[in-house]
Each structure stands twice: as structure tokens, then as C-alpha cells.
Amino acid sequence: MNGNTNGDDQMQMNKIYRYILDKINVGVHAVNKEGRTIIYNKKMREIEGMSTEDVLDKNLLDVFSFDSNGNSTLMEALRDGKMVQNAKQTYYNNRAQEITTINDTFPFLEDGVRIGAIEIARDVTKYERLVRENLLKTGDARHTFDSIIGSSDRLQEVIEAGRRAARTSSSILITGETGTGKELFAQSIHNGSPRSSKPFISQNCAAIPDSLLEGLLFGTKKGAFTGAVERPGLFEQAEGGTLLLDEINSLNPALQAKLLRVLQEKTVRRVGDTKDRAVDVRIIATINEDPVDAIADGRLRKDLYYRLSVVSLFIPPLRERKPDIKDLASFFIGKYSSLFGMDVKRLDDEVLGLFHSYDWPGNVRELEHIIEGSMNLMEYGDTLSYLHLPIQFRNKPKLLHREKTQSADLMESNIQKGQTIKPLDEYMEEAEISYLKKVLSSHDFNVTKSAEALGLSRQSLQYRLRKWNLQED
Structure with missing residues (x-):
């Protein structure tokens, strides 16, 4: 009776252990003395993108691969009895996907004999990828003011203001709807400035989680948090040049306050550090909504707005500079004609009329996509016509309404001229x-x-x- 009770208790305890292992927010991976996996919890499966069947009861080195100069911290603990803490390790799963973790690893002993090893892992894969592939690259400022297409008075006024602002190092706030070309103006300002030979770095603030963005902007000190290494942030990397902060209104208020301090003091302090480092960086920020609305709704600090908007540029939406549509369309036709090996030279008058009647909520970017999509539908000819326009564009309510109106106007004209009805x-x-x-x-x-x-x-x-x-x- 007692034997059965003890067995039931043990089974119950095993269930509880498994439940706990799958609920904790760290990966747990254990191997026996042969290097075969005996514990592999849910979080570890998520980190490594593997299933239990992929790993359990299989030799670790048969499932995962490590760089030639890297070793498995888990196997080192098993082989050498080596215990490590906060060790960063990069390795690959069975689909060659890269994984980076911060590990605490230690051997498992019984009566002084190593019978296995266990590893507790925290995932930093996303952080490492962002740093390596996106955020630590110097921006490629290819465009100048001569790259900006359009001769409308509204656009030319902004270009002239941008040229004047390029001469100084004052902060600039560029306001404009999505797709109006805010980064094009930022690159042009950098290339027209005395800083043109120095770095231009661009960062979309909405693309990075707040938990990562602070370290990426301001840098980190080794040991500031688990896995942190000594690394300069974007401000330090842009030294002497220009840092473009896109969608500044997406930063949380705490980060906005820290950014304001950097702008005021012209110094930056890495996360976890006590030392201030002087930086000489021009800040250009962009916002895709009216700053007054952003301030009223708590998305932009008023003091940061005043600090950034020493120079303010407003990029007009395409619907407010429709004389530029023809030039822009011609530019995009030339671009994709060359790219696709075609010989398209123009829009027909019907398409140009439709383009002028449309409001372009996606602005210049939407126009470019429509031109590209249309040229994908062309088989021959040198003129882009209505029949080449993507179906989803032709089916837009305003365009359908215009076609009906044109038909009605034509009928009315015929009636007024006394023609036979x-x-x-x-x-x-x-x-x-x-x-x-x-x-x-x-x-x-x-x-x-x-x-x-x-x-x-x-x-x-x-x-x-x-x-x-x-x-x-």
C-alpha cells in the first residue's frame, strides 16, 4: 500500500516538475553522461525553434552545430566539469538557423561523479541580429537635393529651406505623411552640409522594441545587464555626422527624456555606465503626423519638440502638389523600364487624368508602386495605358466614380448638341x-x-x- 502511494507521489511530483519547467521564462536543456538530451523545456524549444522529437534522447552534437572556434558550453560542462555564468554562445539548429543565448551552465554530479550537465539559457538572438544587420551599419546617404523630383512651388519652397538649413548644425524636424520622402530630404541635407564626409546613420524608432532601443541609441557598458558587452551606440557611431531618427513620436516618454538630455548636454551615457561621453552629432528627426496633435495626445514631449524643431520642414503630400505627378511618373517609368529591360516612355492622357483626380493617400511611394505594378502587366508598347493599371487601383471608389461621371458628362454633351439620343x-x-x-x-x-x-x-x-x-x- 505504502509502495503504491510512494509511486503515485513520485508520478505526481514528476508532473509538477514538468509543469514548472514549461512555465518558467528561461530555457532549460539537460544532457546525460552520454551527451543525450534528457530535459528540454518549452521555452528552450521556442528559443531554438525545435520540437521535443527533434532533440529529446538525441546526442547534442548530432542536432546542433557550432562555429569552428566555438564549443558547446553544455558539452564543456559535461566533459570538463566546467561551470560558466553569463556566457554568450552562438550556434545553429538543424535548419541552419542562427541562435544566440546567454547561458548559465554547470555539471550535474552524483557522489562526485559527473552524470550529466544542465544549461539555463536566455534568448538574445533578436538583439544580436538587430545590432549586426541593421543598427550598426552606417547609413548610405546617396541622395542630394538634385534627386528630388518636382517643380511645384510648394515643393521648391521646401527644397530651398532645406538647402539653407544644410549650412548649419541645428536640429531639424521634418514633418510629412508616410511616403512623402522625408528621408530623401534628410539625406540631401546631410550631403549638402559640411558634415557630408562624416557618417550618416538612419534609425526607424518604430521598428525596435523599447527594451532594445535605449542600448542601441546610447550604447552599453559591459555587465550592465545579462549579456551586455562594451558597445558604442548610434550617437557615438555618428560622431561628426548626422543621425536621422525616423518616427520620433514612437519613442516612449522615458526615452524621449533621455534623448532630450543628450541634445541639451551634447553628451551621451551608455546604459549601465557612469561616464558621460561628448558627442558632436547633428540630429534630424521625422514625424508622420502633426506635431501639435502628437503633443496633445502625449506621443511627443513638448520640450523635445522645441529642441528638435530649431528648423522645421513640412513636406507637402502629393495631393497638394499634383503638378509634380507627371514628372514623378516619368521618372519612375524610366527607372523601371531600365530595370525590367523595357522601352516604356510615357503615360497616356487618360492615365495622367486619373492620376490627377486621385488623392494619393500613400503619396509618392504609392505612385511608384502603381507604376511598378503597371509595368509588370505590360507585354509590349511604349505607352502605359489604363488597361495596364493594377485591378486594385482601377477599382478604387473615387476612380470608379470619375469614370461614371465622365460617361454622364459625355452623354449630357451629346444631348445638348442636339444629337440623336x-x-x-x-x-x-x-x-x-x-x-x-x-x-x-x-x-x-x-x-x-x-x-x-x-x-x-x-x-x-x-x-x-x-x-x-x-x-x-
Whole structure:
């Protein structure tokens, strides 16, 4: 009876241990004396992107691989009885995905004999990737003011203001909707300034979690937190040059306060350090909403706004500088014509009219995407026409409304001129036949491609061709 009770108790305790192991927020990996995995908890599976079946009861070195100059801290603990703490290790899972962890590893002893080893791991893979691949690269400031396309008065005023601001080292706040070209202006200012030979570093503040951004901006001191190494931040890396902070309103208030201190004192203190380091960096910040609204809603500190907006530039949205649409479209046509090996030279008047009637909520970036998408649909010819426009663009309510309005205006014009008014059925029949012929001709009478352009099924188009006795190849 007692034996059964003890066995039940042991089973119950094992369940509790497994439950605890899967609930804790660190990875736990243990191997026996042969190096085979005997414990592999849920968090470790998440860190390494592996399943229990991939790892359990398999030799560690058969599942994971390590760089030639790197060793498994777990196997070292098993082989040498070596205990390590806060050791950073980079290795690869069975799909060659890179993993970086900070480990506490120690041998497991029984009566003084090593019978296994256990490792407790914290994941820093994302942090390391951000630092290496994105944040520690010097920005490539390729653009100048001559790169900015458009001759409208609104745009030329901003360009002239930017040229004047480039002569000094004052902070600049660039305001503009998404897709208006704020970074283009920031690069142009840097390249037009005395700092042009120094680094230009760009960082989107909305792309990085707050928990990582402070160390990336200001740098870290070794030992400041688990896995922290001695590393300069973006301010130090941009020394003598320009640091672009994109979407500054996405920073939390605490980080905004620390940024304000750096701007005021012209010094930076690495996370975990007590030493202030002098920095000479010009700050250009961007915001994609009205700063007054951002301040009122608590997304931007008023004192930081005043410090950043020594010079303020407002990039007008494309809907407010529509005279630039033709030049921009021509530029993008040339760009993608060269890239795709095509010989497209222009827009037809109908497309240009539609572009001028559209509000462009995505601004210049949206226009570029529409041009690129249209040229992907072209087979031949040197003119981008309505039929080449992506279906999702043609189906936008405002464009559909404009087409209906144009048809109505044409009918009204005919009536006013005293022309014979046709029955509606006859008018619609002629209009459909004319349009079908135009689409078929533009697609070399290929029914499948014509149907796709019209947003019809092949069967539906074939029915209409038979109905109107149109030629089908």
C-alpha cells in the first residue's frame, strides 16, 4: 500500500516538475553522461525553434552545430566539469538557423561523479541580429537635393529651406505623411552640409522594441545587464555626422527624456555606465503626423519638440502638389523600364487624368508602386495605358466614380448638341462592344489575358464574345 502511494507521489511530483519547467521564462536543456538530451523545456524549444522529437534522447552534437572556434558550453560542462555564468554562445539548429543565448551552465554530479550537465539559457538572438544587420551599419546617404523630383512651388519652397538649413548644425524636424520622402530630404541635407564626409546613420524608432532601443541609441557598458558587452551606440557611431531618427513620436516618454538630455548636454551615457561621453552629432528627426496633435495626445514631449524643431520642414503630400505627378511618373517609368529591360516612355492622357483626380493617400511611394505594378502587366508598347493599371487601383471608389461621371458628362454633351439620343440598351451594347474590342486588341486577342484585365472569368468573357459575334483567337 505504502509502495503504491510512494509511486503515485513520485508520478505526481514528476508532473509538477514538468509543469514548472514549461512555465518558467528561461530555457532549460539537460544532457546525460552520454551527451543525450534528457530535459528540454518549452521555452528552450521556442528559443531554438525545435520540437521535443527533434532533440529529446538525441546526442547534442548530432542536432546542433557550432562555429569552428566555438564549443558547446553544455558539452564543456559535461566533459570538463566546467561551470560558466553569463556566457554568450552562438550556434545553429538543424535548419541552419542562427541562435544566440546567454547561458548559465554547470555539471550535474552524483557522489562526485559527473552524470550529466544542465544549461539555463536566455534568448538574445533578436538583439544580436538587430545590432549586426541593421543598427550598426552606417547609413548610405546617396541622395542630394538634385534627386528630388518636382517643380511645384510648394515643393521648391521646401527644397530651398532645406538647402539653407544644410549650412548649419541645428536640429531639424521634418514633418510629412508616410511616403512623402522625408528621408530623401534628410539625406540631401546631410550631403549638402559640411558634415557630408562624416557618417550618416538612419534609425526607424518604430521598428525596435523599447527594451532594445535605449542600448542601441546610447550604447552599453559591459555587465550592465545579462549579456551586455562594451558597445558604442548610434550617437557615438555618428560622431561628426548626422543621425536621422525616423518616427520620433514612437519613442516612449522615458526615452524621449533621455534623448532630450543628450541634445541639451551634447553628451551621451551608455546604459549601465557612469561616464558621460561628448558627442558632436547633428540630429534630424521625422514625424508622420502633426506635431501639435502628437503633443496633445502625449506621443511627443513638448520640450523635445522645441529642441528638435530649431528648423522645421513640412513636406507637402502629393495631393497638394499634383503638378509634380507627371514628372514623378516619368521618372519612375524610366527607372523601371531600365530595370525590367523595357522601352516604356510615357503615360497616356487618360492615365495622367486619373492620376490627377486621385488623392494619393500613400503619396509618392504609392505612385511608384502603381507604376511598378503597371509595368509588370505590360507585354509590349511604349505607352502605359489604363488597361495596364493594377485591378486594385482601377477599382478604387473615387476612380470608379470619375469614370461614371465622365460617361454622364459625355452623354449630357451629346444631348445638348442636339444629337440623336439612342435607346439605353443600344448605347450600352455599343459601349460594351467597343470596350471589349479595345481590351482584346491590347492583349493581342488573347482571351485569358483579356479576361484577367477585365476582372472576368474566361468563361464569362467567351460568353460575351459569342453574344456580340466578336472575333476570338
